[in-house]
Amino acid sequence: MSLPIKDDEIDIVIGALHSDLTSFMNAWRPIFSRFHLIIVKDPDLKEELKIPEGFNLDIYKKLDIDRVVGTSTSIIFSGYSCRYFGYLVSRKKYIISVDDDCLPAKDNKGFLVDAVAQHITNLTTPATPFFFNTLYDPFTEGADFVRGYPFSLRSGVTCALSCGLWHNLADYDAPTQALKPEERNSRYVDAVLTVPARTLMPISGINIAFNRDVVGPALLPCLRLAGEGKFRWETMEDIWSGMCVKVICDHLGLGVKTGLPYVWRNDRGDAIASLRKEWEGVKMMEEVVPFFQSLRLPQEATTAEDCVVEVANAVKEKLGSKDPMFARTANAMLDWVKLWKSVGGSSSSPGA
Structure with missing residues (x-):
């Protein structure tokens, strides 16, 4: 399928929590083989990665992570957090992030879903966050703006983030x-x-895509709860990251889309075993959501980096006294901005 942009404007980032990626890569071969891939091996994974030939890719391991970011930073790239290292070292405008336990899905007609093409369609057509269109995305084939939609808002805004769904x-x-x-x-x-x-x-981060140029620094691996594991039920990190990037998109006048594309997600982890680990995060959301709902950033914050700093300062001020975890998170957010400016914003790839 032809895309409205060049293939070399896209990086596909894969966080490898499994050592044998053979079946995963082969399943995605019809879609991924056109693009450059960044595979980040979980630093805690001891086994060597098994990856079939025929892909244009760069692999980053623990030694590469330590070389690029050092060991003094508060940012931890273990578990699912390793995907954020891929965001950091990419130099492409668009990033597609797919976890290694996801396979291509099929649509209602049994055809393979091209997740990359759909994500890029979402990102390269305007979003309409300021007036809800009841006929779904008006920029998709077969849809348009509904009766009563203000013509002054029909040009929409830049879509910075595309959030896909999954089956199973x-x-x-x-x-x-x-x-x-x-x-x-x-x-x-x-x-x-x-x-x-x-x-x-x-x-x-299981199945998302974003415009790295405008919101890359706003997707961040900064909230880490004590005792969290690596399975999907346990981690609050990407939920925190998601609320940060959504608030920042709202402030900068950018859009976020959700829905297509689907992927197929394999079963992973044990929900019963995860209950105890996750309970702290369940309780935390009751304080975190009102904080983000009331958060307003100053007009002087005009970039994603500026906004992350402002959010971090607000976290320190309003949540820091309630739990030391919030103070650590705020400090990690500030460290992330410094890291992004020193590594993520350079013109050449750290792996070059």
Whole structure:
């Protein structure tokens, strides 16, 4: 499928938490073989990676991570956090992030879903966050603006983030998944929506794409709860990152889309075993959501880096006294901005 941009404007970032990527890579070969891939090996993974030939890729391991970022930073790239290192070292405008336990999905007609093409379509067509269009994304084929939609808002804004969905394992937290152990998501909803401005959402790095030039620094690996594991039910890190980037998109006048494309997500982890680890995060959301809902950034913050600094300062001021974890998170956010400016913003790839 032809894209509205050049193939060399895209990096596909894969966080490798499994050592044998053979079946994963072969399943994605019809789609991924056109693009440059960044594979970041989980620093805690001891086994050597097994990757089939025929792909244009760079692999980053623990030694590469230490060489690029050093060992003094508060940023930890283990587990799912390793994907953020890929965001840091990429030099492409668009990044597609897919986890290594995801396979291509099929649509209602049985055809393979080209997740890259759909993400790029989402990012290269405007978003409409300031007035909700009840006929889904008006820039998709077969849709348009509904009656009463203000013509002054129909040009939309730049879409900076595209959040895909997945089949099979539903995006539940551990308590819900434990109550519905057999439930699986099998519905293919052929729709894309712009998330309204000032509305939060739990973004996950499992299947996303973003414009690195405008929001790259706003996706950050900074919140780490004590005792968290590596499975999807346990980590609050990408949820925190998602709320940060959504607030920042709202402030900068950028859009976020959700819906297509789908991927197929394999079962992973044990919801019952994750309950104890995740409970701290479940409670934390009751304080974090009101904080982000009331957060307003100053007009002087005109870049993603500026905005992350402002969010970090607000976290310190309003949440830091409630739990030392928030103070650590704020410091990590400031470290991330410094790291992005020193590594992520350079003109050449750190792996070159």
